Amino acid sequence: MGVGGNFWEMVKPYGRREGFDYLRNKRVAVDLSYWILQHQTAATHTPNPHLRLTFFRTINLFSKFGAFPVFVTDGTPSPLKSQARILRFFRSSGIHLPLPDTSSAAAVVVERNQHFLKCVQECVELVELFGMPVLKASGEAEGLCAQLNKQGRVDACITSDSDAFLFGATCIIKRLIPNSQEPFEFYLMSDIEAGLGLKRNHLIAIALLVGNDFHLKGVQGIGLQTALAFVKSFHQDEVLHRLCQLGGGTGNTPTNKPDDPILKTSSPHCSLCGHPGSKRSHSKDSCQRCTSAGHEGCLQKPIGFRCDCSSCDQGKKEKEHKKNEAWKMRVCKKIATEPNFPNNEIIQIYLNNYHTNFTDAEPFISWKSPNTEMLIDYVAFKLNWEPSFIRQKLFPLLSTIFLRKTAKNQETDLLYGQYEFDCIQRTKIRFGHTFYLVSWKKSTQTVNNNIYTTPSKEAEDYDGLVDIFDEADVTNVHIDDGCLMTDENMDLVMAAYPEKVDQFMQQKEHKESKSRKKAKATPEDSSSPTSRSVQLNITQFFRSSKGETYEKIKDDDGFPVAKRNAAGSTKFSKSARRRLLLE
Structure with missing residues (x-):
């Protein structure tokens, strides 16, 4: 899942498509659970479809695209993830129950179901026989993929979980289309930063507001677009701190209070022409803007006229500022009324930069010959x-x-x-x-x-x-x-x-030069039907009785008759000869 709402639709304008050689001689981290879950949507009746998909995709990545895949599996999920899985199961079953406590959720389920764990184990055995490295994360697989990508040990992550960006990934391959000129659909964090102005902390803040894998609900009444506009008003270094202040009830809006008086700086305008100055003053002294057009006195303002003087421009800015302040105040009130928001444990999970159980400083990644x-x-x-x-x-x-x-x-x-x-x-x-x-x-x-x-x-x-x-x-x-x-x-x-x-x-x-010499040596005979420089007509390709030449003669009644030059001419009735003549 990843970030709630239509996150991928929001960043879709900044996605890229690349061809075959994009991953040539590059390392790529593969979220193995993502592949296993994908086989459930495939219309296939083969036994063990997860193994079939993993078998062919591994060969495609390594031989066709020339990549060096590193497979990553999930570790022990956190109690928050287990709690979210319970709630997701209730929703998919049509059961709407209150969210259970974290302690009880952790006691009920920690790992995935046994069937899924068996599929993961079988795929791990398969890719290890291929000689591919397999790493197990301490928690989320996309977290370890993002860590490897951020540290430069792999060049991209293959996953559809947008949480990888929150964990620090810089390149995510969301979709793999083998039978295409551009088989890779991927997203770069640099493109998202340039297009939307969002950095890693901004994405974490959005996930806290609209929901994520650890807390599906988010803040009631805040959607993706509202969260996007709200977090962009803060710097990346302060956005998470401001959310903590607002959620804890100790923060205020970053602007003036709504009940603060706003000074009116607009000057009077003429009701006839709409320019600065009253109608009475324009009757004594002509309006400078109207007279500048070569007319005496004020002109009737057109429908929909809006003055562009500095006073009106300042009034528009103040009005827009007041509207923006009221909107921010409503968002802040929703955040303040949300209980236990934000959860600092979720923030620490995303900001954690160590997602492995390895004792060494660096995980050992190597590719071996297949057994x-x-x-x-x-x-x-x-x-x-x-x-x-x-x-x-x-x-x-x-x-x-x-x-x-x-x-x-x-x-x-x-x-x-x-x-x-x-x-x-x-x-x-x-x-x-x-x-x-x-x-x-x-x-x-x-x-x-x-x-x-x-x-x-x-x-x-x-x-x-x-x-x-x-x-x-x-x-x-x-x-x-x-x-x-x-x-x-x-x-x-x-x-x-x-x-x-x-x-x-x-x-x-040598073959090309020989063909060129042969083409030059061949005489061009435009009259010859076998000449290469002359395009033969259809009657020369498909010879038939209709394609043969005829000479025109006349019968006893004076009607022209088509007669073959070759021996054995065909006799037609008069009516048939007339139809042939008209055709």
Whole structure:
């Protein structure tokens, strides 16, 4: 949930969309609970859909987008979070009960339900077999994601929980769309600061006023737009302190009291022309503004006329000031009447900059090689897929690891223990992004163990399902004469095999030059239907009896008749010949 109200709609004008390479070689913290909750909205009937979604998204992030994911799980929730979960459960069930005490809420529930915890544990086992790092937060997972992002250990957080901004995150990827030219919808805290003038403390103040994950209610009668306008009137260093003063009943509005007299500084205006000065004074001495237009005496003011003199301008400012003061006073009264507002424990949770249970000063984050065989056995058992089908889906991830190791001059065995880099077939464009189509040939020293065979009917059914995530669209693997072909990042292939890229570019240039020479050597014959410079008409492409030439002759009655040049002319009746003639 995060901040109450339509928070994402408020910041949507400041969101960004980026293409494939936005996360290339970057670290990203993934709120694993966010992925697990998303599978509940997908229209799928596969067993263990949370594992299927995590399986495909991990491969997408690592191979297609080139990112280094760090998975983060929730720790023990605070009593306030447990209390909010109870209230949310009552609301979803249609039961409206008073909010229970914090102490009783903590005794009733501390962790999530057992089914959800089982899903989390299974996903953790899966990503660990992938070789991905998994960190457990001391409290909220988005808090640890924000901490890693704020400290520069990751470049972005993947979560839809807006609380991450309150915890200090600087970049949140809210939405991931694999089958798109711009698959990343993300938000930068710097853009929100520039567009709305809100900083971290302002967002915390808004969450306290409209509701959050620890207190769903907020302040009665204050919505998101009211909270936004109210907190912007304070500096970020004082906004939380002022809320504490107002909630505790010790603070006043930051301006004059409503009953303070406001001095009237407006001067009299003529009722005829509307300019400064009375009508009597204008009858004695002409109005300077009217006479300046070349007229004697005052002119009748038009409908809707408003004077723009300094006196009227000052009166407008005073009126607007008084209206703004009255509005602030009403908001302050609502805050003052809210019991136990604000909760300092919620403020401390958001301002806490340490969300891990690690004893070391810095959490150790490293990526390991996947345990391929155990991973295949685990997925085959959980999702009922054929091992050959799983190997095919894993191949792009393993090829990416192989190319990265080769680029770093690390010792690398054969890919999958049996394949080696062969050549670059051609370039390929997918969703506006260019890849190399790389061919991997099987080494003669390996045993016969096919990567891909025809999958079982169950695997075909599961992979063929279309859901809102399109997670099955990982980098495709093609088979050609015993070689496997994958789509690989061009920069990565260049770093790993520069000589292969040079060879491919030379071959490409040779083919293009040969085509150009052939085009120049071919004589251009405009009369020839096979000439490349002449566009053939449809009758030359599709030859039929209607497309053949005819010579006009006349029958015995004097009517023209179409006759084929070729032998065996067709005889038509007179009525048919007339229709043909008219057509």
